[in-house]
Amino acid sequence: MIRDISVYVHIPFCVKKCYYCDFVSYVGEENKYDEYINQLKKEIDEFDFSDYKIVSVFVGGGTPTVLKAEQINNIIEEIIKNRCDDRVEITVECNPNTLNEKYLKGLKKGKINRLSIGLQSTNNKVLKSIGRVHTYEEFLKNYKLARVVGFKNINIDLMFSVPDQSVETLEKTLDEIIKLDPEHISLYSLIIEEGTKFQSMYDKGELKIPTEDVDREMYEKSNIKLENSSYIKYEISNYSKKGYECNHNIGYWKLRDYIGFGVSSHSFVGNERFSNSKNLEDYKLPNKVVEKICVTEKDLIEEFMFLGLRLTKGIEIKEFENKFKTGIEVIYGDVLTKLKKDKLIEEENGYIRLTKLGVDLSNVALADFLID
Amino acid sequence: MLNDKQKNIRNFCIIAHIDHGKSTLADRLIQKSGLLTEREMQSQVLDNMDLERERGITIKAQAVRLVYNRDGEEYILNLIDTPGHVDFTYEVSRSLAGCDGAILVVDAAQGVEAQTLANVYLALENDLEIIPVINKIDLPSADVENVKNQIEEIIGLDTEGIPLISAKNDLNIDDVFTAIIKDIPAPVGEIDKPLKALIFDCFFDAYKGVIVFMRIFDGELKKGDVVKLIATNKEFEVVEVGFFGPGKFMPTDKLVAGNVGYFTASIKNVKDTQIGDTVTLVSNPTTEPLEGYKTVNPMVYCGLFPVDGAKYQDLRDALEKLQLNDAALSFEAEASAALGFGFRCGFLGLLHLEIIQERLEREFNLDLVTTAPSVIYKIYMSDGTKMDLSNPSDLPDVTTISYMEEPMVKAEILLPSDYIGTIMDLCQTRRGEYISMEYVEETRAKLTYILPLNEIIYDFFDVLKSRSKGYASFDYELTGYTESDLVKLDMQVNKEVVDALSFIVHKSTAYNRGKRMTEKLKEEIPRHMFEIPIQASIGNKIVARETVRAMRKDVLAKCYGGDISRKKKLLEKQKKGKKRMRQIGNVEVPQEAFMSVLKLED
Numbered sequence: 001m002i003r004d005i006s007v008y009v010h011i012p013f014c015v016k017k018c019y020y021c022d023f024v025s026y027v028g029e030e031n032k033y034d035e036y037i038n039q040l041k042k043e044i045d046e047f048d049f050s051d052y053k054i055v056s057v058f059v060g061g062g063t064p065t066v067l068k069a070e071q072i073n074n075i076i077e078e079i080i081k082n083r084c085d086d087r088v089e090i091t092v093e094c095n096p097n098t099l100n101e102k103y104l105k106g107l108k109k110g111k112i113n114r115l116s117i118g119l120q121s122t123n124n125k126v127l128k129s130i131g132r133v134h135t136y137e138e139f140l141k142n143y144k145l146a147r148v149v150g151f152k153n154i155n156i157d158l159m160f161s162v163p164d165q166s167v168e169t170l171e172k173t174l175d176e177i178i179k180l181d182p183e184h185i186s187l188y189s190l191i192i193e194e195g196t197k198f199q200s201m202y203d204k205g206e207l208k209i210p211t212e213d214v215d216r217e218m219y220e221k222s223n224i225k226l227e228n229s230s231y232i233k234y235e236i237s238n239y240s241k242k243g244y245e246c247n248h249n250i251g252y253w254k255l256r257d258y259i260g261f262g263v264s265s266h267s268f269v270g271n272e273r274f275s276n277s278k279n280l281e282d283y284k285l286p287n288k289v290v291e292k293i294c295v296t297e298k299d300l301i302e303e304f305m306f307l308g309l310r311l312t313k314g315i316e317i318k319e320f321e322n323k324f325k326t327g328i329e330v331i332y333g334d335v336l337t338k339l340k341k342d343k344l345i346e347e348e349n350g351y352i353r354l355t356k357l358g359v360d361l362s363n364v365a366l367a368d369f370l371i372d
Numbered sequence: 373m374l375n376d377k378q379k380n381i382r383n384f385c386i387i388a389h390i391d392h393g394k395s396t397l398a399d400r401l402i403q404k405s406g407l408l409t410e411r412e413m414q415s416q417v418l419d420n421m422d423l424e425r426e427r428g429i430t431i432k433a434q435a436v437r438l439v440y441n442r443d444g445e446e447y448i449l450n451l452i453d454t455p456g457h458v459d460f461t462y463e464v465s466r467s468l469a470g471c472d473g474a475i476l477v478v479d480a481a482q483g484v485e486a487q488t489l490a491n492v493y494l495a496l497e498n499d500l501e502i503i504p505v506i507n508k509i510d511l512p513s514a515d516v517e518n519v520k521n522q523i524e525e526i527i528g529l530d531t532e533g534i535p536l537i538s539a540k541n542d543l544n545i546d547d548v549f550t551a552i553i554k555d556i557p558a559p560v561g562e563i564d565k566p567l568k569a570l571i572f573d574c575f576f577d578a579y580k581g582v583i584v585f586m587r588i589f590d591g592e593l594k595k596g597d598v599v600k601l602i603a604t605n606k607e608f609e610v611v612e613v614g615f616f617g618p619g620k621f622m623p624t625d626k627l628v629a630g631n632v633g634y635f636t637a638s639i640k641n642v643k644d645t646q647i648g649d650t651v652t653l654v655s656n657p658t659t660e661p662l663e664g665y666k667t668v669n670p671m672v673y674c675g676l677f678p679v680d681g682a683k684y685q686d687l688r689d690a691l692e693k694l695q696l697n698d699a700a701l702s703f704e705a706e707a708s709a710a711l712g713f714g715f716r717c718g719f720l721g722l723l724h725l726e727i728i729q730e731r732l733e734r735e736f737n738l739d740l741v742t743t744a745p746s747v748i749y750k751i752y753m754s755d756g757t758k759m760d761l762s763n764p765s766d767l768p769d770v771t772t773i774s775y776m777e778e779p780m781v782k783a784e785i786l787l788p789s790d791y792i793g794t795i796m797d798l799c800q801t802r803r804g805e806y807i808s809m810e811y812v813e814e815t816r817a818k819l820t821y822i823l824p825l826n827e828i829i830y831d832f833f834d835v836l837k838s839r840s841k842g843y844a845s846f847d848y849e850l851t852g853y854t855e856s857d858l859v860k861l862d863m864q865v866n867k868e869v870v871d872a873l874s875f876i877v878h879k880s881t882a883y884n885r886g887k888r889m890t891e892k893l894k895e896e897i898p899r900h901m902f903e904i905p906i907q908a909s910i911g912n913k914i915v916a917r918e919t920v921r922a923m924r925k926d927v928l929a930k931c932y933g934g935d936i937s938r939k940k941k942l943l944e945k946q947k948k949g950k951k952r953m954r955q956i957g958n959v960e961v962p963q964e965a966f967m968s969v970l971k972l973e974d
Contacts, residue, residue, distance in 0.1 A: 363943065
């Protein structure tokens with residue numbers, strides 16, 4: 001039987017490391033790009049796609065667009081070959097700082113049909129505080145060029161709860177973005193991750209970020225503003241025009257298979273989750289896979305719940321029961337009762353979903369779906 | 373009359389303030405007497421337990437028999453190593469009673485400290501010949517002349533010809549041997565008299581039963597004798613008698629007056645062999661038991677609960693095992709609404725408590741929650757009856773109580789004069805009653821206070837040390853009970869009283885204590901989905917309040933690419949954290965919260 005699969009490619013290079021980012025990326029390694037691309041192609045060729053149908057491709061980073069446009073197109077060509085048609089969602093992440101008209105035209109020549117542009121804020125002071133290398137104006141110019149060149153599906157990444165941001169600056173950012181009418185908006189609340197510049201600043205008491213109360217106010221106001229402007233919040237941090245949900249991301253929440261290529265990429269193929277080394281040098285080795293976990297039925301049940309509940313519509317009870325051949329009450333009866341009592345989840349029309357409070361406290365709710 | 377053998381015996385101990393090098397000197401004497409080669413010499417032979425070695429203190433008394441040759445004569449030197457802490461004062465005094473002399477070790481840099489003095493007094497009470505020794509003379513900060521002056525002025529001992537040594541670096545150790553042989557008297561005592569021996573320690577051996585450490589004053593003891601222990605009135609047939617070799621027991625035919633050694637008699641319970649008791653023969657008993665025996669009662673109590681409720685039986689087994697060797701440890705089952713099933717345990721003092729707690733955790737692999745230590749209060753009821761209260765939760769309805777009494781101690785604090793102000797201030801806030809201040813020399817003073825025991829069992833020692841930059845030292849003894857205006861302070865979490873956090877405090881400090889405890893609990897209790905009031909109350913009256921605000925946000929915004937295991941690990945951590953908590957009503961309280969309220973710094 002042919003199964004659906006998503007493909008992720010990691011490009012671990014950046015011009016500069018942003019202060020909040022803990023994804024694997026190397027700065028100042030331009031001379032390693034070619035070798036890395038060769039390695040990627042080799043890894044792609046070694047994967048047996050014969051039992052799979054590719055349903056999405058996502059090139060992320062790092063900053064994929066530090067590479068030449070042709071290089072990105074070549075990598076995508078290596079994946080697609082004749083395995084799927086052009087209507088499959090093919091996304092590339094871009095940093096506004098790396099784009100220009102020629103570059104965008106170059107990208108358009110290939111099969112890329114969706115851009116995900118990391119903007120984070122329209123306020124230049126905020127951009128500086130979080131370590132971005134671009135200004136809002138640079139973004140604006142390139143966003144408009146992307147439209148001119150012909151990209152019809154664009155995501156803009158935004159952040160909130162970051163330093164120098166108030167509820168008002170965030171609202172202004174959203175107003176400006178809504179005017180640009182992108183098909184998709186990702187809006188992430190800042191997480192202070194280990195090993196980032198923000199963490200060391202936070203530990204020293206040097207990081208001034210909004211309080212939890214302000215964070216929730218920001219989230220709530222953003223939800224209202226976006227939903228009033230024909231964006232549908234289909235996941236905790238993701239909004240889109242109708243029909244423009246990110247298929248690649250949905251795959252993660254719905255337990256679709258995915259194969260990751262490149263440094264630090266993760267895969268879920270068959271009943272195994274595995275990941276590549278985070279180290280650029282180790283990635284070259286034949287034993288680049290550093291972690292491999294066999295996923296049991298119990299794991300799948302847990303993941304179905306804690307991933308699926310991130311989606312606004314929640315999980316479908318019937319789907320659970322078809323997939324696992326058991327009643328959801330048998331496994332989670334007590335948990336569901338407790339979480340309903342605590343008003344963290346609700347049930348409607350055969351779906352179980354997080355309430356508004358449940359989203360705010362989703363870790364509390366989702367942890368309960370881990371089975372002892 | 374001294375026989376030939378007795379003439380060459382010396383029974384002595386080493387006394388010192390903590391850290392002045394007592395155990396190091398003991399090791400050096402053992403090594404120098406040639407009993408052990410360098411290789412066999414484990415550092416600090418006498419401190420057997422890891423815990424003793426780590427903390428640099430002696431918990432159990434030990435004894436070793438050294439054979440030393442000087443000028444063609446063979447001497448038997450019996451060294452009795454004593455515990456070095458105020459909690460064990462009684463044990464120390466009994467060990468000293470088994471000796472004829474004491475080596476007083478004084479650190480060349482630290483000089484005379486409170487325990488140095490306390491130990492000297494104990495030695496004098498037992499009529500011991502005291503030989504002062506100045507140790508660590510090779511330290512850069514050593515000030516031998518000053519320390520000599522202190523010994524002469526504060527203690528009143530002659531320092532002419534005093535051995536100046538470094539036990540660690542093997543300097544002038546022969547001078548110590550010379551002093552032992554020359555200045556410590558040989559034991560007196562008569563073999564022909566009825567047996568009279570002093571028990572100065574004992575320990576439980578799984579194969580031989582209790583091994584009783586003793587000093588024979590009169591008579592002799594051999595295998596097959598039927599002995600009687602006078603205080604416990606128990607009789608046993610002796611199976612083995614012997615000496616203490618370094619790190620091992622050496623059986624012999626008989627022990628005679630003047631000897632230090634041991635016997636075994638298939639004794640199952642250390643409670644039968646009380647320290648300080650007199651051993652005699654059933655067939656020919658002495659008519660005069662040795663003086664100084666008393667039963668040792670716990671002074672400090674606390675609850676010990678297993679973190680994992682299923683380990684209750686393991687905890688009981690562990691306590692029983694420790695008790696085999698520690699007659700001063702008491703315990704009985706206790707049930708707490710907050711902490712489940714555990715034990716109310718009695719200790720000689722706070723150090724004893726900490727040692728037992730650490731041994732339970734290390735040697736028996738138990739995770740424990742300890743409740744606040746309590747002393748024993750005497751409760752006088754309106755109906756004329758009286759009770760001893762060691763668990764605050766058991767306090768009867770206040771309306772039925774006539775009055776309460778609390779235990780008091782006399783504390784002597786020795787300190788550089790610079791710190792007198794701050795330490796007097798500390799004693800004042802701890803409800804201390806000033807008794808006296810003497811300058812023991814130009815820059816050092818001795819403060820004497822009467823303090824309530826319940827004011828010093830939490831953190832007094834830590835605060836004393838930190839306020840005096842480590843220079844003040846402190847010793848205390850129980851003086852009796854005093855009527856006191858005491859109240860029970862309850863802590864309420866989300867309106868529920870947490871029995872394990874109840875305290876008995878003096879009314880004047882209740883408000884302050886309540887305030888600090890609510891503040892501390894606020895830090896320790898994680899935010900929940902709802903607001904949690906934390907209140908301190910006396911009866912129905914709320915004296916302090918804090919609020920743990922409701923949690924507003926606990927969400928992972930990102931999807932971490934396809935890194936599902938990372939997400940799962942985060943959730944697992946969350947769930948695990950929850951499991952380690954104690955449920956109080958609908959509030960989850962971390963185990964640490966129960967412990968942290970014990971340490972409320974100023």
